Amino acid sequence: MKKIIQNLRNQSEEVRRHILHVSTIVCGIILILLWVYSLGVNLSNPDTQAKVENSFEPLSVLKANIVDGYQSLYDSDTQQ
Numbered sequence: 001m002k003k004i005i006q007n008l009r010n011q012s013e014e015v016r017r018h019i020l021h022v023s024t025i026v027c028g029i030i031l032i033l034l035w036v037y038s039l040g041v042n043l044s045n046p047d048t049q050a051k052v053e054n055s056f057e058p059l060s061v062l063k064a065n066i067v068d069g070y071q072s073l074y075d076s077d078t079q080q
Helices: 002-010 013-044 046-055 057-079
Strands: none
16 A cells, blocks of 8 residues: 555646546546445335335325416406
8 A cells, every 4th residue: 555655746747737637527427326236225125116206196186276366367368
């Protein structure tokens, strides 16, 4: 490890920045892949699926209210 660090210290600043950018991008990609994998595992869990279905119920009620409100406005315009 000391040899690697010493080798990096001997490199020019441009090379060190390039190594920094590449290593940052690689670490970011690894984190994104782990996040996507864990998201897939969590969403395939039956308990989580039930929670997701229940959490969308208020949104469906809100959608129905918006649609009903728009429909009532549209109906009042066509009657005039």
